Amino acid sequence: MAATRTLSHTVAVIKINNPPVNALSTPVCQALIKELAEVKKDPSVEAIVLCGANGKFSAGADIREFSSAARRTVSLEDINAEIESTTKPVVAAIEGVALGGGLELALSCHYRVAHIKTVMGLPEVLIGILPAAGGTQRLPRLIGIPAALDIIVRGRHVPATEAFQLGIVDEVVPSSAIAAAVQMARKVIGKPMDSRRLSTNAVQYNINVDAFLDTALEKAKRQFRGAQAPLACIEAVRASAQLPYQRGIEKERQLFASLWATGQPQAQQYAFFSERNVGKWTLPSGERWDNVRPCQIRTAAVIGLGTMGRGIVTSLSKSNIPVIALEQDTKQLDSGKKAVNSLLEREAEKLKKQGNSFAEGNGLGSVHFTLNFEDLKNVDLVIEAVYENMNLKKDIFRKLSSIMKPDAFLCTNTSGLNIDEIASVTNRPQLVIGTHFFSPANIMRLLEVVRGRHTSPTTIATAMSLGKMLGKVAVLVGNCPLFVGNRMLGPYLEQANYLLEEGYYPEEVDQALEEFGFAMGPFRMMDLAGLDVGWRSRMEKGLAGSGVPPGTPARQREGNRYCPLADMLCELGRFGQKSGKGWYQYEKPGGRHAHPDPWVRDFLAKYRKTYNIKQQAVHPEQILQRCLYALINEGFRVLEDGIASGPEDIDVIYNNGYGWPKHRGGPMYYASAVGLHEVLMVLEGYHKANPDVPSMKPSFLLKKLAAVGGPPIKEWRTQLGKLPNKL
Numbered sequence: 166m167a168a169t170r171t172l173s174h175t176v177a178v179i180k181i182n183n184p185p186v187n188a189l190s191t192p193v194c195q196a197l198i199k200e201l202a203e204v205k206k207d208p209s210v211e212a213i214v215l216c217g218a219n220g221k222f223s224a225g226a227d228i229r230e231f232s233s234a235a236r237r238t239v240s241l242e243d244i245n246a247e248i249e250s251t252t253k254p255v256v257a258a259i260e261g262v263a264l265g266g267g268l269e270l271a272l273s274c275h276y277r278v279a280h281i282k283t284v285m286g287l288p289e290v291l292i293g294i295l296p297a298a299g300g301t302q303r304l305p306r307l308i309g310i311p312a313a314l315d316i317i318v319r320g321r322h323v324p325a326t327e328a329f330q331l332g333i334v335d336e337v338v339p340s341s342a343i344a345a346a347v348q349m350a351r352k353v354i355g356k357p358m359d360s361r362r363l364s365t366n367a368v369q370y371n372i373n374v375d376a377f378l379d380t381a382l383e384k385a386k387r388q389f390r391g392a393q394a395p396l397a398c399i400e401a402v403r404a405s406a407q408l409p410y411q412r413g414i415e416k417e418r419q420l421f422a423s424l425w426a427t428g429q430p431q432a433q434q435y436a437f438f439s440e441r442n443v444g445k446w447t448l449p450s451g452e453r454w455d456n457v458r459p460c461q462i463r464t465a466a467v468i469g470l471g472t473m474g475r476g477i478v479t480s481l482s483k484s485n486i487p488v489i490a491l492e493q494d495t496k497q498l499d500s501g502k503k504a505v506n507s508l509l510e511r512e513a514e515k516l517k518k519q520g521n522s523f524a525e526g527n528g529l530g531s532v533h534f535t536l537n538f539e540d541l542k543n544v545d546l547v548i549e550a551v552y553e554n555m556n557l558k559k560d561i562f563r564k565l566s567s568i569m570k571p572d573a574f575l576c577t578n579t580s581g582l583n584i585d586e587i588a589s590v591t592n593r594p595q596l597v598i599g600t601h602f603f604s605p606a607n608i609m610r611l612l613e614v615v616r617g618r619h620t621s622p623t624t625i626a627t628a629m630s631l632g633k634m635l636g637k638v639a640v641l642v643g644n645c646p647l648f649v650g651n652r653m654l655g656p657y658l659e660q661a662n663y664l665l666e667e668g669y670y671p672e673e674v675d676q677a678l679e680e681f682g683f684a685m686g687p688f689r690m691m692d693l694a695g696l697d698v699g700w701r702s703r704m705e706k707g708l709a710g711s712g713v714p715p716g717t718p719a720r721q722r723e724g725n726r727y728c729p730l731a732d733m734l735c736e737l738g739r740f741g742q743k744s745g746k747g748w749y750q751y752e753k754p755g756g757r758h759a760h761p762d763p764w765v766r767d768f769l770a771k772y773r774k775t776y777n778i779k780q781q782a783v784h785p786e787q788i789l790q791r792c793l794y795a796l797i798n799e800g801f802r803v804l805e806d807g808i809a810s811g812p813e814d815i816d817v818i819y820n821n822g823y824g825w826p827k828h829r830g831g832p833m834y835y836a837s838a839v840g841l842h843e844v845l846m847v848l849e850g851y852h853k854a855n856p857d858v859p860s861m862k863p864s865f866l867l868k869k870l871a872a873v874g875g876p877p878i879k880e881w882r883t884q885l886g887k888l889p890n891k892l
């Protein structure tokens with residue numbers, strides 16, 4: 166039953182029942198219409214309570230229905246209008262979540278009671294649409310333009326206590342919201358209801374609405390880089406102030422239709438479901454997310470309190486897991502401790518704002534700082550986060566292996582070293598796994614979970630479940646140099662460097678990719694990460710520095726094209742932000758504002774002259790094609806090698822760890838949207854002209870899929886048949 170009805174005295178309780186999140190699917194909407202019609206005419210009913218089964222009000226419209234062939238026959242706003250115009254008072258009893266259409270439904274009720282642990286919001290913008298069931302018109306009428314705009318444009322979850330302060334709900338209760346709503350319903354029977362019908366109220370404001378919204382629009386254009394939904398949300402809110410309610414609703418519908426035509430909602434909804442699907446990992450042996458139990462992690466330890474370690478400690482503590490943080494000397498321990506404490510203070514502030522009380526067990530896990538490995542012996546799981554050096558990591562894992570209790574999990578935060586080699590020095594390779602966090606680790610959502618050859622299914626289940634506990638999107642990948650994300654970054658950065666050789670400047674390449682929607686272009690990103698990191702690794706591989714065989718041409722390695730520009734900057738001490746100079750110049754070492762550097766222009770001009778490189782006229786479109794198709798081609802190779810279990814996994818990694826614009830779905834989705842044939846043609850053309858750039862040689866899988874007409878991404882798995890699987 167999509168909705169059920171019971172009677173409490175003269176109050177009818179209508180309960181939405183559509184597990185797991187009570188999405189407002191077509192059958193639910195039909196059931197609601199039927200129940201409403203019946204209670205309206207039932208003389209024994211004086212008031213109505215609307216609630217959701219299993220402690221959840223509703224997570225909104227059924228997102229799957231947006232792109233399904235079966236078109237919706239029932240409009241959510243029509244149901245809302247029906248509820249609002251009812252002469253019997255309707256009280257929403259909000260528990261768990263009231264999101265999107267769920268909150269819009271509640272806003273059409275005359276009163277709202279929420280359980281204290283509820284979160285509510287209008288997150289439609291995050292899936293590329295706008296709250297088009299009256300949300301953009303009712304919420305500003307209830308709480309004013311600035312507060313409504315903030316909630317609608319950011320799509321943020323509003324905790325019940327804040328919702329009460331804002332006036333979204335009338336009462337917050339610590340026990341059953343349904344019981345409290347029934348009580349409230351009985352109290353309001355017979356009271357005047359006009360002012361409770363939000364659509365009949367005018368939006369109240371004492372600001373210059375147009376100027377306020379124009380500023381918001383300009384800010385959103387900069388902040389959301391090409392995403393259309395936030396802009397549509399602002400225009401819909403503008404309509405709430407300028408137009409009568411019904412015309413506002415028409416505007417909402419028009420904006421929804423134009424957004425749909427951009428293709429962005431489809432990309433963002435693909436990203437939404439992909440994020441959920443990556444949690445459903447499967448191993449070739451048949452073990453899966455739903456048949457292997459994770460072990461409970463009650464305590465954890467982190468080794469190394471550099472940038473990554475600090476973020477990981479904070480992330481664990483934020484999830485209420487007690488942590489032991491270890492450093493090698495007092496100086497590093499003290500500076501790590503200071504940094505962690507300041508991050509934790511900020512987290513505690515945030516928790517306080519959300520109204521979470523520490524006494525209720527919602528606080529931060531304790532952090533104990535130590536120099537002594539012995540202190541780690543009883544923890545359930547340790548994450549090593551020292552710098553990228555195989556010998557150092559092996560020393561640590563040897564030590565851990567001898568000290569820690571036999572069933573403790575040993576995780577490494579390496580960003581690309583061989584998990585098997587690290588595991589080989591331990592007495593428990595089955596409990597060793599890669600947990601690759603992204604910086605800043607307390608904020609970035611991605612966690613690459615890297616399976617080694619001997620890693621057991623229980624270890625995988627535990628690392629994946631830890632990711633979820635930390636509020637991250639954990640993606641299981643196979644063990645290969647650099648894993649998935651960083652491996653794909655290689656050819657992308659290589660092309661960015663070649664573009665500089667050929668005539669572009671760092672700021673031009675960055676601008677093209679930032680306008681595409683990336684949070685940061687490749688050169689700003691390299692400056693932020695530190696150019697010395699890659700330089701050290703290239704020196705270790707004999708590609709830079711004294712290890713390069715004598716007589717090797719400067720722009721060639723092992724017979725292939727090589728760009729030495731980044732090495733040359735490092736030789737001059739230009740390491741990026743940390744040294745105040747890199748591809749850009751900064752206000753001071755550690756400064757954050759990148760300014761184009763005339764020195765770099767001069768340096769590039771001399772370099773091109775030295776190597777007699779003719780400056781080519783390249784268009785921004787070509788910057789995109791060269792960098793993005795290189796990245797995508799490597800993505801296909803990752804699939805070919807069985808390092809990721811599907812294109813969705815790659816897209817989730819890029820959306821959540823590398824600043825890929827979600828409104829473009831992810832690199833593999835983008836390839837399928839552009840057309841695989843088009844990607845293939847560009848790669849083939851480039852590779853023919855540049856056979857010394859092997860990364861641009863079209864991958865076998867790309868060719869195979871293009872040959873069958875470039876099917877939509879959801880059909881790739883079937884088309885590709887059985888691929889190797891290194892998970």
Ligand SMILES: CC/C=C\C/C=C/C(=O)SCCNC(=O)CCNC(=O)[C@H](O)C(C)(C)COP(=O)(O)OP(=O)(O)OC[C@H]1O[C@@H](n2cnc3c(N)ncnc32)[C@H](O)[C@@H]1OP(=O)(O)O
Nearest residue numbers: 186188224225226227228229264265266288296297298441
């Ligand atoms: C024409 C009218 C136009 C506009 C009006 C209204 C529009 C909308 O309402 S759009 C939907 C707005 N709502 C959301 O965006 C909420 C999306 N959901 C979530 O944020 C989360 O799922 C949650 C906070 C509600 C729960 O989180 P969690 O407990 O972590 O569970 P999961 O995310 O794993 O979700 C469980 C399960 O439910 C599926 N699901 C969640 N929300 C929806 C939904 N709105 N429609 C359809 N399905 C939904 C999710 O995919 C998971 O499914 P599987 O277990 O099969 O993977």
